[in-house]
Amino acid sequence: MTLEADRVSRTADGRLILDGVSLGLRPGAVTGLLGPNGSGKSTLLRLLAGVLAPASGVVTLDGDPLHGLHRRDVARRVAVVEQQADTLVELTVADVVRLGRIPHRRAWAPAAPGEEKAVQAALERTGLADRAGQPWRTLSGGERQRVQIARALAQEPRELLLDEPTNHLDIQHQLDLLELVAELPVTCLVALHDLNLAAMYCDHVVLLDRGRLVAQGTPWEVLTEGRIADVYGVRAVVGDPDANGRPHIRVVGIGARR
Known part of the structure; x- marks a missing residue:
């Protein structure tokens, strides 16, 4: 068992944001x-991370309601990578990655002997070992996202949630980042805008529209021409599979959302 949402809804300022999503x-x-x-x-x-609470429905972790679990225990299991991160404090790459160890440390307690080993392993996994002493603020956008993934991995999570991590990255860095995510030994949920990137790197996709679950399944099952037209309001051609058997999507014009 892992992280699940059962008919969760959420409102903000009287507006329904999510409507019974499972x-x-x-x-x-x-x-x-x-x-x-x-x-x-x-x-x-944010509901799955426990940052927000659903207005109705429940989020569970290994079958236990998330709201009944201690926040520190959730943070030891579930790591989150936001769209963008910044700091006014002068930190090195290694300093940022060490922040991932906070859920494993008691308040005011010094670092345990094995903590640096987890930090070093996260740096090596993300190809950043040679950047450990470099100031965070000198990194490019793609490098910063990679550091945030290293920070999340230093938490030693079993679930990793990423909110549009490829935003503002060039094509090469988008591919590099998703190659890294696809190779991680954790359960990942990644929010994406680019349908082709989702088709290339995701085993399973979930499609939302106006707060409701439209479909979930393999990229072939979910990303059909009719469904893309309905949800995105564009005409698309879902072409023959690529070398890895994944669909290729080509947008050919603007349509009308139903």
């Missing part, structure tokens, strides 16, 4: 969370 993450798989702007992707991620 999903369960598949252990060890990469699940893509898709939908237009305003479809509720970020809200759903």
